[in-house]
Amino acid sequence: MLPLVTALVSGAFAVAVALQYLRKRRPPQLAWAIGLSLFTLAAFMGFLARSGGATDVEYRLFYLFGAITNVAWLALGTIYIVAPRFGRAALAVVLALSAVAIYAVFAAPVDIAVAIDTGKGYPDGSLPRILAAIGSGVGSLVLIGGALWSAWVFFRRRNQGRRALANAIIAVGVFIVAAGGTVAFTGASGILELTNLLGVSVMFVGFLLA
Numbered sequence: 001m002l003p004l005v006t007a008l009v010s011g012a013f014a015v016a017v018a019l020q021y022l023r024k025r026r027p028p029q030l031a032w033a034i035g036l037s038l039f040t041l042a043a044f045m046g047f048l049a050r051s052g053g054a055t056d057v058e059y060r061l062f063y064l065f066g067a068i069t070n071v072a073w074l075a076l077g078t079i080y081i082v083a084p085r086f087g088r089a090a091l092a093v094v095l096a097l098s099a100v101a102i103y104a105v106f107a108a109p110v111d112i113a114v115a116i117d118t119g120k121g122y123p124d125g126s127l128p129r130i131l132a133a134i135g136s137g138v139g140s141l142v143l144i145g146g147a148l149w150s151a152w153v154f155f156r157r158r159n160q161g162r163r164a165l166a167n168a169i170i171a172v173g174v175f176i177v178a179a180g181g182t183v184a185f186t187g188a189s190g191i192l193e194l195t196n197l198l199g200v201s202v203m204f205v206g207f208l209l210a
Contacts, residue, residue, distance in 0.1 A: 002193040003046035006200060010040040013204045027087060028080040031094075035073030042066025043196065049116075059115050060105045063122065066196075067132040067181070068101040071139035078146035097135055104128045119192065140178035147171035147206075166210035173203030 014036035021029035042065035049058045072094045079090040104127040115121025122128040151167035154160040180195025 002197050003043045003050055006193070006197040007040050007043035007047060009197065009204060010036055010043055010200045013200060013207065014040055016204075016207065026080075028077040031073050031077035031080060035070045035075075035077065038065040038070035038073060039196075039200065042070060046193065054112055054116050056110055056112060059110055059112060059121050063128060063132070064101055064105045068105070068128070068135040069098050071143065071178075072097055072135040075139035075142035075146075078143050082146045082149055097131065101128070101131050101135070104131055136178070136181050140174060140181075143174045144171050144178070147174065163210050166206045169206030169209060170203050173199045173201070173206060175199075176202060 014033055017029055017036055018033040021033055042062050045058050045062035045065065049055070049062065076087075076090050076094045080087045083090075105122075108122055108126050108128050110121045111123075112121060147167045147170045151164045151171065154164035154167060176195050177199030180192050180199065
């Protein structure tokens with residue numbers, strides 16, 4: 001049930017950010033809404049796999065949305081905030097990463113039995129695994145660094161303590177998700193579903209507080 005709850009929480013989060021984008025029409029909110037939507041789809045793929053037995057397509061989509069692309073799109077939103085001059089270049093990189101990822105996850109062979117047992121359906125050194133390290137690894141560093149930087153900026157301003165706290169909470173949420181993903185990347189099972197739910201919930205709290 002954890003993946004379903006995660007999908008519901010992240011789905012609500014995505015809707016809230018999308019509504020904010022419709023009001024403000026700013027690129028960061030659009031990128032974050034896309035990233036959270038991908039996170040939601042990944043969680044839902046995980047739920048389907050748990051409820052009916054994992055299929056090849058479900059795992060590939062789970063990996064595409066959850067391990068490679070969602071964090072990259074979230075990081076893009078952060079770049080639009082903290083380094084807007086690099087926004088267009090970052091968008092090009094994320095689009096290229098997403099395109100290559102779509103090809104990679106469907107072209108590479110998947111061992112469903114291993115995926116169910118350890119989560120490592122793609123072998124070490126395969127293109128999907130490399131892209132996951134780039135998308136989630138680098139993306140998480142950008143997200144955490146950007147949130148902490150924003151927290152520091154708001155902390156130094158008068159009457160902005162709440163927004164500083166909100167960004168610090170978001171950084172903690174991203175760290176929780178990233179930590180779970182790192183553990184799962186090594187082949188350990190049983191932790192990712194919990195850290196995804198806890199992490200996205202903490203991030204949502206930070207967003208609402210801001």
